[in-house]
Amino acid sequence: MEYPYQPYRKLITRFVVGLYFLILLLRACSYNLPDQLCHPVFIETGYDLSYWAIRISRVDWLLTHNFFAGILFSVVLFALCIPMFLFPRKRIYFIIFSILFFILFAVSNIYLTHSQHYLALLVISSFVFFGRSDKTFSLLWEGLRYYLCFLFASAFFLKFYNGGQFQWDLGYVVFREQMATYLFLHPNSWLTQHLYSFFLLHPTIVNIGQKVTFLFEGLFAVGFFTKKYDRLLMFSAFFIFITTMLFSDVFFIEQLLISFLILISPKQWQRIDRSIKRIGGKPNKMPHKDNTSAIFNSSS
């Protein structure tokens, strides 16, 4: 049996922990951590029962309204990155971090008054470090790649299921709606003058662009059967998030960065490992064997 990510557990874990640290830093710098929200007043839970549990238990209130609890929560989140980085196989740190990170995700969304997916993929990613052995880690990391494919493929599927894809001008309607504030606030910006003005006058291009973006989402379904096209999937993820940024005025930088890490192949991890070795790290002793086996391979 092949465990292609097994030799790179430490390396992958350290990269992901580094990303968690950077994302936490971004949140801290942009005043998004619970203790920085200045006792927020509005909430929104929708029908998400996990948010309900957080509200009923008053965990959200404790973290946003109690100065010491809020500070302690943020400090522990940051501090946990250190042992996670130094001891990538010590599961206990990852389990605690995962719980706290999930609470951060939920509390952030409750007070944002919108269930945004900024941190969602990072929440899922934190589960793969629960594996005791490196073999289990390899399998779970592979599973995370399949989850990423599920994420985009389900977004593709739901556009049919919920009917959005049958609306030809969906792209143009969403574009006008989402960008209204930007266009109103920046009538003379370069983007308004050169990019948005053009697209506003050419709805067909916007609608075709939306369908292309939608096809890029659908492309992830291929990822269930082969890993050969993972570079193309990386490009697709980049294209989807950049067009979302340009045409919907929302930037999911967290999702974009973790998607890249998830789609790095074992061979590429090997190259990264070698590059780090050259700088001064220790070599990995286990040989690499690339795996292109498929999740739905009926012949095996």
Place this chain on the structure above:
Amino acid sequence: MTYFRKLKKSNRRAYFAVGIFFGLSLLLMLINLQVSPFFVWNMYSVKEVRSPDEAYIAYKLWYNGKLFDLPVEQDHWRMYYAYTIAKFDALRENGDIDPFTAKLRFYKVPEVIAQQLVNNAQSEKKYPEWLRGYLSEVTGEKIQNLVVKKYWLSYQANEKLSVDSSAVIISIN
């Protein structure tokens, strides 16, 4: 199903955990109910229909006489304002009653729980002061005065936006 077979042979516990996770994610996706961390990735999946006379809404915020306006690269610095101002406006327009209250009543959610899940008139009253405090943190300035204006906009024949009307919805001096 090579992956699941491999997982089953290697680690039964992980096999059941991953299987249940994917199963529940699929199920909840089909009934369109997100229970985190079983996420439903349904962004822009429903039809968006607008009547021709429906206005586009935009908000402008001035603090100490300056316009608060950040680009999309600084999404994180502006998002707690961008989302909550719309919430404040929606509550204000709905007579201080959270629209979610009616939905919770429809599903007969016990009052003691429902109270924890909705906003009330008190939240709305506190919001302008909260906004002032939070923006002081974000901008690093002591905010003396703050104005939020709501605009009703429409696209003209040349696709330029024009203001149909406007109203001040928050003013602190």
